[in-house]
Amino acid sequence: MTKYIIRRLLYMIPVLMGVSLIIFILFNLVAGDPSAVLLGKNATARQMLEMKEQLGLNKSHFAQYVDILKSAFTFDFGRSWATKQQITYMIKQGAYPSLCLTIPAFIISTILSLIIALVVAFYRGKGIDLFIRFVCIAGMSISALAYILGFQYFFAFKLGWFEISGFEYGFPNFVPYVALPGIIWILLSLGPDVRFFRTIILDEVYQDYVRTARAKGLSEMTILLKHVLRNAMIPIITYVVIQIPYLILGALLLESFFGIPGLGGITLNALNSSDFPVIKAMAILSSVIYIIFSLISDILYTVADPRVKLK
Amino acid sequence: MKNHSLWRDAFGRLFQDKWAVASFIIVIAYSLVAILSAMGLIAYDWAREVGGSNLPPSAEHYFGTDIFGRDVLSKVIRGTQIAMSVGLATSLIAIPIGVILGAFAGYFGGWVDDLITWLYTTFSSIPNIMLLISITMILGKGLFAVYVALGATSWVNLCRLIRGEVMKHKEREYVQAAGAIGGGHFRKLFKHILPNVTHIIIINTSLQFQIAIKSEVILSYLGLGVQGEPSWGTMIDDAKLELSRGVWWQLAGATLAMFVIVLAFNLLGDALRDSLDPKLKGK
Numbered sequence: 001m002t003k004y005i006i007r008r009l010l011y012m013i014p015v016l017m018g019v020s021l022i023i024f025i026l027f028n029l030v031a032g033d034p035s036a037v038l039l040g041k042n043a044t045a046r047q048m049l050e051m052k053e054q055l056g057l058n059k060s061h062f063a064q065y066v067d068i069l070k071s072a073f074t075f076d077f078g079r080s081w082a083t084k085q086q087i088t089y090m091i092k093q094g095a096y097p098s099l100c101l102t103i104p105a106f107i108i109s110t111i112l113s114l115i116i117a118l119v120v121a122f123y124r125g126k127g128i129d130l131f132i133r134f135v136c137i138a139g140m141s142i143s144a145l146a147y148i149l150g151f152q153y154f155f156a157f158k159l160g161w162f163e164i165s166g167f168e169y170g171f172p173n174f175v176p177y178v179a180l181p182g183i184i185w186i187l188l189s190l191g192p193d194v195r196f197f198r199t200i201i202l203d204e205v206y207q208d209y210v211r212t213a214r215a216k217g218l219s220e221m222t223i224l225l226k227h228v229l230r231n232a233m234i235p236i237i238t239y240v241v242i243q244i245p246y247l248i249l250g251a252l253l254l255e256s257f258f259g260i261p262g263l264g265g266i267t268l269n270a271l272n273s274s275d276f277p278v279i280k281a282m283a284i285l286s287s288v289i290y291i292i293f294s295l296i297s298d299i300l301y302t303v304a305d306p307r308v309k310l311k
Numbered sequence: 312m313k314n315h316s317l318w319r320d321a322f323g324r325l326f327q328d329k330w331a332v333a334s335f336i337i338v339i340a341y342s343l344v345a346i347l348s349a350m351g352l353i354a355y356d357w358a359r360e361v362g363g364s365n366l367p368p369s370a371e372h373y374f375g376t377d378i379f380g381r382d383v384l385s386k387v388i389r390g391t392q393i394a395m396s397v398g399l400a401t402s403l404i405a406i407p408i409g410v411i412l413g414a415f416a417g418y419f420g421g422w423v424d425d426l427i428t429w430l431y432t433t434f435s436s437i438p439n440i441m442l443l444i445s446i447t448m449i450l451g452k453g454l455f456a457v458y459v460a461l462g463a464t465s466w467v468n469l470c471r472l473i474r475g476e477v478m479k480h481k482e483r484e485y486v487q488a489a490g491a492i493g494g495g496h497f498r499k500l501f502k503h504i505l506p507n508v509t510h511i512i513i514i515n516t517s518l519q520f521q522i523a524i525k526s527e528v529i530l531s532y533l534g535l536g537v538q539g540e541p542s543w544g545t546m547i548d549d550a551k552l553e554l555s556r557g558v559w560w561q562l563a564g565a566t567l568a569m570f571v572i573v574l575a576f577n578l579l580g581d582a583l584r585d586s587l588d589p590k591l592k593g594k
Binding site: 279 | 429430432433434436437438440441442444445446448449450521525528529532533534535543544547550551554555562566569570573574577578581
């Protein structure tokens with residue numbers, strides 16, 4: 001077990017090196033020299049040289065690559081081109097509004113999906129199962145943009161139930177601002193989550209131990225809640241853990257529509273102002289977080305289920 | 312006794328499913344619209360002013376007109392062409408890469424497997440949306456960047472699935488038999504194993520296609536997609552400002568067009584999985 005965890009930890013190194021390589025190729029090789037863009041067309045050769053030095057583009061390719069790899073550990077991403085702020089500072093500022101939106105929405109949507117999936121699994125093959133499965137697929141087929149636009153227009157603009165846009169710090173001041181985007185997040189997650197949880201639960205329903213439990217005279221409800229759910233919990237937990245990185249990444253579209261100054265909003269602003277270092281920093285940061293949580297997810301899986309072979 | 316091939320059985324099952332048939336017809340219809348539009352036979356004059364500004368839907372213009380008096384239905388059709396071309400291009404990039412890398416990794420194992428596993432683990436470690444945004448931003452706005460970005464993100468899943476499946480197959484007796492009569496590695500892999508994993512490619516493509524369409528809409532909405540031509544994403548972007556003035560038809564047209572095709576691909580993907588891979592039935 002320990003050996004597996006150590007090996008899995010060590011495997012993070014080549015993956016991080018690979019991620020840095022992709023980001024290096026994209027931002028340092030393909031993107032070319034941004035100093036001309038940054039300084040405008042009247043820049044002198046001297047200014048451009050200074051700019052290059054400031055951006056670290058006069059270093060060798062290898063040194064530039066090492067810089068990226070280093071930033072994956074130190075989280076020192078330099079300064080934004082647009083706002084001139086330290087990117088680390090911007091990320092720290094943006095994390096709070098993002099998490100205010102994503103964490104409650106994520107917890108509610110996960111619990112709600114699990115409950116719906118259990119109901120659907122209980123009535124498997126019956127009308128309600130087919131109906132909810134269809135609603136899930138139909139819901140997943142509507143563009144996220146349509147949900148956001150429609151809900152914002154109707155509930156915030158027309159009915160005035162929620163704030164249209166903006167954010168305030170501190171609980172409970174932020175609640176009116178994140179409520180509607182949170183509801184939209186929940187609606188967007190329900191479809192895929194219910195479908196996934198249903199599959200996992202139905203995987204267990206046809207196992208031998210369920211037949212044994214039934215033969216023993218247990219009610220269908222007890223079987224589902226005490227036996228099936230407990231076994232299904234392993235894939236469910238790993239599925240939930242692997243989604244946590246996306247909470248930190250923020251809700252790109254929701255934040256931009258509702259004017260929430262979170263990480264998603266920072267990313268989109270950077271996109272609009274061609275602020276490469278910020279996009280690069282977000283790509284590195286989100287990859288590092290993803291790698292860490294997929295490691296946690298894998299380890300949880302093997303710890304929780306001794307049948308999983310350690311290779 | 313009548314001889315039924317595997318594929319005939321599978322498609323027999325598929326065509327008993329009303330929803331699958333309907334979805335299939337919708338996919339064909341959208342493809343036709345896209346092809347006709349690409350050939351310049353329909354909606355070629357989408358940019359022409361055909362009436363007043365922001366006219367609501369009527370018998371003349373089913374989806375109304377936009378702010379410049381252009382027919383929204385024609386724009387939806389142009390958008391269909393863009394969306395389907397993105398789905399197709401993504402598949403054409405993702406399938407060869409995913410299948411070849413996955414097959415090599417699964418079949419040869421050893422360092423080949425290590426290398427390819429590392430490659431797709433690396434790609435899947437960068438959250439998709441960040442990779443999509445980075446690639447389209449760096450390559451410059453436009454369809455080409457969208458193709459490349461979606462191609463670069465969508466081979467990963469296929470590669471992983473093919474690798475797992477080929478691994479299972481390579482130890483089977485039919486592959487050993489093919490080896491015993493003198494078949495080399497490539498013959499065993501491409502002639503014997505790959506035909507047995509084709510169903511994975513078909514199922515995955517159906518699901519990947521709709522992901523590509525959805526992604527194109529979001530990228531176009533963000534201004535990273537097609538330029539100077541209508542796409543469902545740019546239409547939704549326009550609608551953002553129009554909605555408060557009660558102009559809802561551009562949003563409705565683009566959303567509806569997208570909903571129908573994405574739903575069709577979702578249903579078709581599920582039906583294909585049930586019929587081509589009956590072991591997974593009901594999952």
